[in-house]
Amino acid sequence: MVEFRILGALNLLGVDGHALTSVLAQPKRVALLAYLAAATPRRLHRRDSLIALFWPELDQEHARAALRQALHGLRHALGDGVLVSRGDEDIGLDPERIRCDVVEFERAADAGRLADALDLYRGDLLEGFFIRGAPAFEQWLEDERVRLKAVALRNATLLAERGGLAESLQWGRRALRIAPLDEPTLRRLMQTLDRLGDRAGALEAYEAFAKRLAAELEAEPAPETRALSDAVRARAATLSSAVTExxxxxxxxxxxxxxxxxxxxxxxxxxxxxxxxxxxxxxxxxxxxxxxxxxxxxxxxxxxxxxxxxxxxxxxxxxxxxxxxxxxxxxxxxxxxxxxxxxxxxxxxxxxxxxxxxxxxxxxxxxxxxxxxxxxxxxxxxxxxxxxxxxxxxxxxxxxxxxxxxxxxxxxxxxxxxxxxx
Missing domain, CATH: 3.40.50.10610 (ABC-type transport auxiliary lipoprotein component)
Structure with missing residues (x-):
């Protein structure tokens, strides 16, 4: 079965386990394959809709020719039967011949296998990927990144809430890696570290978050986050004083x-x-x-x-x-x-x-x-x-x-x- 990994680092492996570099070297073909694999609802797609997504600058004749060429390249690289069609207009993928990590991730999350889902979530959808001249595809990609990240964050948060302190710490850290600028996630992690007595760790997490926020958004933590940091710092100082005395x-x-x-x-x-x-x-x-x-x-x-x-x-x-x-x-x-x-x-x-x-x-x-x-x-x-x-x-x-x-x-x-x- 062909393996298509688009959560985090991009990879496409043929049935022999080797990378299909002929596709990976063509960003437009990668984008087309990713859309066919991950777009919801999962179904066959009309050629006209694919043309509008990927070749909006071309006229109908040239856009259809570009799509035919891209599909021909994918069929040649992926092997027989991976790309399927219905009539002359509908194109899709056979899920029995190609496995996509996005599909597996959502299936595990829907089934309540939250840890399994998070094992599949290795990063943003098509992390760092970009193609020129396809604004509709870029908008779809950004929307899907946000949606899938929200699912992963919700899974990690649920696991943190359901487990004991050790599990809460493990999944709380994972949640913050998924959403490094999310303040409620940071506060939950700080509270867990505080409950565990690792107040230095809680303050380290806060300081690292504040630096990220300043560097990426030119902002500072919200008042409730700063108040939590102050409370943890005060408890750490009181405890240090008590131990010294x-x-x-x-x-x-x-x-x-x-x-x-x-x-x-x-x-x-x-x-x-x-x-x-x-x-x-x-x-x-x-x-x-x-x-x-x-x-x-x-x-x-x-x-x-x-x-x-x-x-x-x-x-x-x-x-x-x-x-x-x-x-x-x-x-x-x-x-x-x-x-x-x-x-x-x-x-x-x-x-x-x-x-x-x-x-x-x-x-x-x-x-x-x-x-x-x-x-x-x-x-x-x-x-x-x-x-x-x-x-x-x-x-x-x-x-x-x-x-x-x-x-x-x-x-x-x-x-x-x-x-x-x-």
Whole structure:
């Protein structure tokens, strides 16, 4: 079957899979074939209507001769039976012998196969294509470009609205590639990135859009788009300030008493802030660099710490450590926190798992992450260090199973370690 691709890069392949360069080198023949393939309603076309579209400057006799010559060239290149006729006046294509991506695209969209349709939409109809002396054809081409782009944009928008956050991001980006100057599409993408905590990504999308708008239309974003950008920027600044104030690099003496949080609590909030700041960065990178998975890149699982001190009376500290990290992450209002206690694996609840007791801590964390659809996991162990207890934590990218980053340890007094984590 002959393949005719006119969405995005132009190509025409014969039944042997080779490009039909004799047609591709003739813009008027490409335009005629594209019209016969894609014009709606899809039917045979009168010779007089084709003449008016493509040879308006010629008289009837010369225009008909030009059409006959073009059709002869197409028949010779495409092979027998691709061009069909009815009587002397009607011309069309046999859909059983030539496949056009526009037809396939619309068929998939009409059937609700939105992702399949978008796979076929590789760009504007006859992108960058132009022929001289055929204003009626140029008008038809422009109208069809607008119509088909609207169908593609609607498909991408529907997929973004129907999916989870990862799918919403994927299809939101695709929608903006389809319509790079469409402000509602930009705002939907910015809102998705904001919900995912990738405020830097949302602001990058806004700045790139503003530059395109200025360069192509000498305009600036609408007030509602600027307001959304300002709101995202304000939230990013507030979050950055909160993380800085809770930084574990501060010593206890530097932490303000007026915060209303006891000094030991602030130390653990600082530890949680370090976890949070790294988790946001990691999640943002994963969302930009990876295809969507079944794991939610913005959901964090915090697992009770394994007790490696040799003192079983300190077992409750593992849960308390996880509780305070969870509390600190929850203060941000950005990351979604999974509840390990709500999951049951092999007859055990997640909160009953003690990573490390059986030597399978990574496997246990992985199982909990899959059960909770968590893309990131925070877990660790408690050790004795001289006269103190050391809490070591790490963040795991559960999509790859890799440890992303160890965190600075937090130390507590073994004689009364509970205040360090309460």
């Amino acid at each position: 809770l930084s574990p690099l501060e010593t206890p003496a530097e932490l303000p008493e007026a915060s209303g949080v006891p000094r030991p609590h602030r130390r653990w909030l600082g530890f949680a802030a370090a976890v949070f700041s790294l988790a946001v960065v990691v999640a943002g990178v994963r969302l930009r660099a990876r295809p969507p998975t079944l794991l939610n890149a913005q959901r964090v699982l915090v697992v009770p710490f394994a007790n490696r001190t040799g003192d079983s009376t300190l077992d409750p500290l593992g849960n308390l450590a996880a509780d305070w990290i969870t509390y600190g992450l929850g203060l941000t209002g950005v990351l979604e926190i999974a509840d390990p206690g709500a999951m049951v694996l092999g007859g055990r609840t997640g909160s009953a798992l003690r990573p490390g007791q059986a030597g399978h801590e990574a496997a246990d964390v992985r199982a909990l992450s899959l059960a909770s659809s968590s893309g990131l996991a925070v877990w660790g162990s408690m050790y004795r260090r001289d006269h103190r207890i050391e809490f070591d934590a790490q963040i795991t990218d559960e999509a790859s199973g890799k440890i992303l980053h160890p965190l600075e340890p937090v130390l507590g007094d073994p004689r009364e370690p509970r205040p360090a984590i309460r």
